[in-house]
Amino acid sequence: MVQLRQIGKEELSIVQSIANQTWPSTFANILSTEQIDYMLHWMYDQPQLESQVERGHTFLIAEENGTAIGFAGFELFYLEESKSKLHKLYLLPSYHGKGIGKALLQEVARRMREAGQQSLTLNVNKDNQKAIDFYRSQGFVEVYKEVIDIGNGFVMDDVVMELNF
Numbered sequence: 001m002v003q004l005r006q007i008g009k010e011e012l013s014i015v016q017s018i019a020n021q022t023w024p025s026t027f028a029n030i031l032s033t034e035q036i037d038y039m040l041h042w043m044y045d046q047p048q049l050e051s052q053v054e055r056g057h058t059f060l061i062a063e064e065n066g067t068a069i070g071f072a073g074f075e076l077f078y079l080e081e082s083k084s085k086l087h088k089l090y091l092l093p094s095y096h097g098k099g100i101g102k103a104l105l106q107e108v109a110r111r112m113r114e115a116g117q118q119s120l121t122l123n124v125n126k127d128n129q130k131a132i133d134f135y136r137s138q139g140f141v142e143v144y145k146e147v148i149d150i151g152n153g154f155v156m157d158d159v160v161m162e163l164n165f
């Protein structure tokens with residue numbers, strides 16, 4: 001049985017471990033190995049994750065029989081009062097397609113509603129078609145594209161999607 005729970009700073013290594021196991025296959029045909037390594041350090045090293053929590057990010061993990069298999073990272077009151085941002089949603093590859101991503105997303109949405117939030121925004125790589133299709137199936141629409149310079153000669157080439165409540 002899959003259970004969801006919020007974790008604190010002391011358990012952020014779970015998030016880093018799942019990201020390290022999930023990013024290479026997710027982005028194998030989209031990003032260079034160098035960019036995957038760069039982004040994993042930039043976003044998932046312990047000090048970075050801790051600083052995200054300090055800035056208001058919440059991390060939920062999904063566990064099956066006590067083993068962590070996925071996570072979501074999100075932020076309420078993102079830039080505008082009524083908007084939240086889904087920063088991260090990753091499941092170990094062998095757990096895709098079993099309804100767990102949807103369960104994590106629904107838990108984020110439940111917490112947003114409780115906080116009176118009206119829309120959820122996210123960035124997804126424009127070539128991550130599987131994720132785009134997943135978000136579309138959950139009611140997200142594409143609002144615009146953006147290219148973000150992340151340093152070291154790398155860019156994030158993204159689609160911004162939004163779900164309104």
Ligand SMILES: CC(C)(COP(=O)(O)OP(=O)(O)OC[C@H]1O[C@@H](n2cnc3c(N)ncnc32)[C@H](O)[C@@H]1OP(=O)(O)O)[C@@H](O)C(=O)NCCC(=O)NCCS
Nearest residue numbers: 089090091096097098099100101102124130131133134137
């Ligand atoms: C994207 C991801 C989070 C989706 O989670 P998941 O557990 O695999 O998806 P679910 O089984 O919960 O699917 C939920 C719904 O989405 C639909 N869906 C999932 N993947 C889909 C796809 N590739 N195309 C179309 N629909 C899809 C399912 O049909 C299902 O529909 P339902 O609402 O009728 O039941 C997961 O596959 C993942 O971790 N992928 C790799 C990492 C990644 O790309 N993360 C996003 C970065 S922005």
